[in-house]
Amino acid sequence: MAEPTDKPRTADQRLIEALSPTIQHALRRSLRDERRAWSEALYPIMLPSVRMAVWAAFHEAVESLNRLVEASLSWRSWQWRLEAWRRRKSFAEVVLLRTLVYRVEQVLLIHRETGLLLHSVASKDAATKDPDIISGMLTAVQDFVRDSFNGGQESPLNELRTADLTVRIEQGPWAVIAAVVRGYPPAELHATLTAAADLVHQEMAQELREFDGDAGRFVRARSILEGCLQAAYRTPPPSSYRKLWVLAAAASVLLVVGLAMFVQQRLRWSDLAARLNAEPGIVVTGHYDSGGKHVIEGLRDPLAADPAQFMADAGIDPARAALRLRPFVSLEPALQLARAREALSPPPGVALRLEADALSVEGAAPRAWIRRLREANLAALGIRALHLASLRDLDAETLRQAMESEAIRFEPGSSRLSPQQQQRAEKLAALLVDWAKAARELGRDPRVEVVGRADRSGDAAYNLRVSEERARRVRDLLAASGLPEEIIAINAEGDAAARGADNGEDAAYRTVRIRLSGDSAPSL
Amino acid sequence: MIQKKICLLGAYAVGKTSLVLRFVRSVFSESYSATVGVRIYKKEIGLAPWGIKLIVWDLAGENELVRLRTSYLRGCSGYILVVDGTRPATLEKAIDLQRRAFQTLGPVPFVLVVNKNDRRDQWSIEAFALDDLRESGWTCLRTSAKTGEGVELAFQILAEKLIDAHRAATAS
Ligand SMILES: Nc1nc2c(ncn2[C@@H]2O[C@H](COP(=O)(O)OP(=O)(O)OP(=O)(O)O)[C@@H](O)[C@H]2O)c(=O)[nH]1
Ligand SMILES: [Mg+2]
Numbered sequence: 001m002a003e004p005t006d007k008p009r010t011a012d013q014r015l016i017e018a019l020s021p022t023i024q025h026a027l028r029r030s031l032r033d034e035r036r037a038w039s040e041a042l043y044p045i046m047l048p049s050v051r052m053a054v055w056a057a058f059h060e061a062v063e064s065l066n067r068l069v070e071a072s073l074s075w076r077s078w079q080w081r082l083e084a085w086r087r088r089k090s091f092a093e094v095v096l097l098r099t100l101v102y103r104v105e106q107v108l109l110i111h112r113e114t115g116l117l118l119h120s121v122a123s124k125d126a127a128t129k130d131p132d133i134i135s136g137m138l139t140a141v142q143d144f145v146r147d148s149f150n151g152g153q154e155s156p157l158n159e160l161r162t163a164d165l166t167v168r169i170e171q172g173p174w175a176v177i178a179a180v181v182r183g184y185p186p187a188e189l190h191a192t193l194t195a196a197a198d199l200v201h202q203e204m205a206q207e208l209r210e211f212d213g214d215a216g217r218f219v220r221a222r223s224i225l226e227g228c229l230q231a232a233y234r235t236p237p238p239s240s241y242r243k244l245w246v247l248a249a250a251a252s253v254l255l256v257v258g259l260a261m262f263v264q265q266r267l268r269w270s271d272l273a274a275r276l277n278a279e280p281g282i283v284v285t286g287h288y289d290s291g292g293k294h295v296i297e298g299l300r301d302p303l304a305a306d307p308a309q310f311m312a313d314a315g316i317d318p319a320r321a322a323l324r325l326r327p328f329v330s331l332e333p334a335l336q337l338a339r340a341r342e343a344l345s346p347p348p349g350v351a352l353r354l355e356a357d358a359l360s361v362e363g364a365a366p367r368a369w370i371r372r373l374r375e376a377n378l379a380a381l382g383i384r385a386l387h388l389a390s391l392r393d394l395d396a397e398t399l400r401q402a403m404e405s406e407a408i409r410f411e412p413g414s415s416r417l418s419p420q421q422q423q424r425a426e427k428l429a430a431l432l433v434d435w436a437k438a439a440r441e442l443g444r445d446p447r448v449e450v451v452g453r454a455d456r457s458g459d460a461a462y463n464l465r466v467s468e469e470r471a472r473r474v475r476d477l478l479a480a481s482g483l484p485e486e487i488i489a490i491n492a493e494g495d496a497a498a499r500g501a502d503n504g505e506d507a508a509y510r511t512v513r514i515r516l517s518g519d520s521a522p523s524l
Numbered sequence: 525m526i527q528k529k530i531c532l533l534g535a536y537a538v539g540k541t542s543l544v545l546r547f548v549r550s551v552f553s554e555s556y557s558a559t560v561g562v563r564i565y566k567k568e569i570g571l572a573p574w575g576i577k578l579i580v581w582d583l584a585g586e587n588e589l590v591r592l593r594t595s596y597l598r599g600c601s602g603y604i605l606v607v608d609g610t611r612p613a614t615l616e617k618a619i620d621l622q623r624r625a626f627q628t629l630g631p632v633p634f635v636l637v638v639n640k641n642d643r644r645d646q647w648s649i650e651a652f653a654l655d656d657l658r659e660s661g662w663t664c665l666r667t668s669a670k671t672g673e674g675v676e677l678a679f680q681i682l683a684e685k686l687i688d689a690h691r692a693a694t695a696s
Pocket of ligand 2 (some may be wrong): 540541542557558559582583584585
């Protein structure tokens with residue numbers, strides 16, 4: 001066979017050949033510093049979670065810390081505030097970064113030989129990546145280190161680190177436990193992971209030995225893994241006496257500006273009352289000073305914005321105000337929408353819009369929620385019409401992909417269904433019935449095209465006939481299973497797909513597949 | 525749903541990464557960036573209980589400087605050998621890789637694909653070159669990561685073989 005050298009190369013190929021040694025060289029150089037090599041290999045895994053984690057991941061913890069720190073007028077808290085301002089982050093984010101000691105965000109149980117994920121758990125709200133992929137990447141890194149640094153002996157790699165994530169790895173004979181930790185894990189974590197690994201090996205020894213790709217048997221490991229999801233926060237240290245003079249200086253400055261602020265305060269009250277009044281669902285009927293407090297009277301729909309937030313935004317101390325807002329039901333559209341939102345609790349990815357008493361639901365939702373929406377008493381919410389043209393059924397979409405990748409297979413020249421293929425087709429039929437029903441419920445026009453194919457072992461006319469018989473056979477089965485006949489069409493493709501291919505005799509061409517349409521919204 | 529690890533093997537720049545990206549994300553890019561080490565992807569095909577979750581290891585292609593790390597093959601249930609139809613030497617490389625994969629993994633299922641089928645004008649692998657391989661029982665097909673031709677089918681055929689092998693193993 002010819003070598004590539006005796007034919008002209010394209011510019012691409014020359015470039016590729018020129019670059020390859022450079023890439024190799026770069027890789028080798030990076031290996032000199034082991035830690036850097038590891039973190040590079042892990043970089044693609046870690047980056048998104050690093051970016052997202054700060055405020056998405058721990059807001060429960062932030063909430064309480066925030067209150068704690070805001071209450072104490074420590075020098076440190078002012079430093080943090082300054083830092084927050086400089087780095088354009090919220091104060092709470094900075095507090096989190098400075099007070100978190102560590103948190104185990106994800107624990108994976110990985111099959112050692114294959115790198116396949118057996119089970120995984122994650123701490124609440126942690127921004128984690130697909131555990132199947134991490135599992136594979138960690139195994140690849142281990143393999144790599146084993147090859148590169150200790151000549152194929154047992155791996156010494158038990159920790160990987162990036163700027164703020166650490167992965168602790170505990171090796172067992174059959175499985176590996178990996179913990180993804182934000183911050184600096186204490187030494188005790190090592191003991192916890194070792195114990196967990198031992199326990200898993202003790203309790204699931206047989207399952208581990210027999211593992212053949214079916215991870216279903218490892219849900220039992222859940223409680224053991226959850227035991228590893230530990231965390232610790234540090235409370236902010238007490239303020240330093242040496243910094244007290246700064247506070248004293250600040251106090252005297254406050255005194256000087258105090259008078260000016262008093263005047264400003266009066267203006268703020270009027271402004272606050274006006275802004276509350278403009279808010280949908282809040283009506284201010286009057287405001288006046290009484291008993292050292294400023295009283296604001298009026299009405300408020302329970303779903304309207306929280307007046308405390310307005311005070312905070314206006315820089316007004318809530319302790320100085322007395323709100324006397326009696327509850328009422330507002331008919332303003334914004335409140336009506338808020339009421340609908342509360343009653344329907346739309347899943348993430350679904351947006352509600354209200355226009356002239358008509359509710360539009362947009363986005364993608366699980367089927368169960370769509371059913372609940374259809375059954376909800378919308379009239380009670382003041383809604384007269386429901387528009388679903390832009391709503392997609394998530395379950396139907398997943399199901400559709402799975403159904404379209406199914407193939408019913410046939411023996412050469414035959415359109416008979418073997419018992420196994422018959423069973424397979426029946427299962428497909430049941431799902432199709434469900435899919436079509438859901439699409440119709442959303443006012444769509446579902447269509448099922450049954451595509452028959454043949455390999456190229458006979459002549460074209462014969463192959464066409466066989467492919468048609470196959471498609472008919474499956475169509476009849478679908479109709480008998482309750483799929484409305486008028487939505488099924490058959491399409492005999494004969495050996496068209498097989499003809500162009502080298503392996504035209506392959507079983508892969510003796511199939512019936514389905515193509516689905518009409519379940520999604522018409523594009524606008 | 526069962527899960528299985530599979531690998532893509534072949535010379536450099538034959539289109540291994542392109543095939544996976546076409547299969548997993550339905551995208552294609554003309555620009556080439558060599559894979560360093562390994563990247564991992566996943567995709568589920570078919571319906572439970574016949575469905576399967578493929579964990580796909582896309583390995584760096586071999587050239588004069590990089591050799592295949594056989595340790596990446598450990599625990600692999602099947603593989604796809606990728607050849608570039610415009611570079612005959614990549615077929616020899618694939619045959620050599622198959623031999624080495626066999627030494628590590630034994631007789632696990634595999635499929636050979638001749639990629640870049642959209643560039644038939646620059647094609648330089650003779651039609652009969654694959655006949656011997658077919659006769660010895662290899663499954664060979666043509667693919668194009670660029671147009672998508674044959675890509676789904678290649679992964680599907682391998683998946684079917686994996687499921688058959690899995691059934692045979694659990695039955696015994
Ligand atoms: N025309 C055409 N180009 C392709 C096809 N598949 C891949 N390519 C191109 O070939 C080049 C190499 O593709 P990759 O998928 O990166 O190759 P690879 O096998 O992963 O390479 P390594 O990672 O170095 O082993 C890229 O420029 C692709 O755009 C194809 O089917 N047709
Ligand atoms: Mg690649």
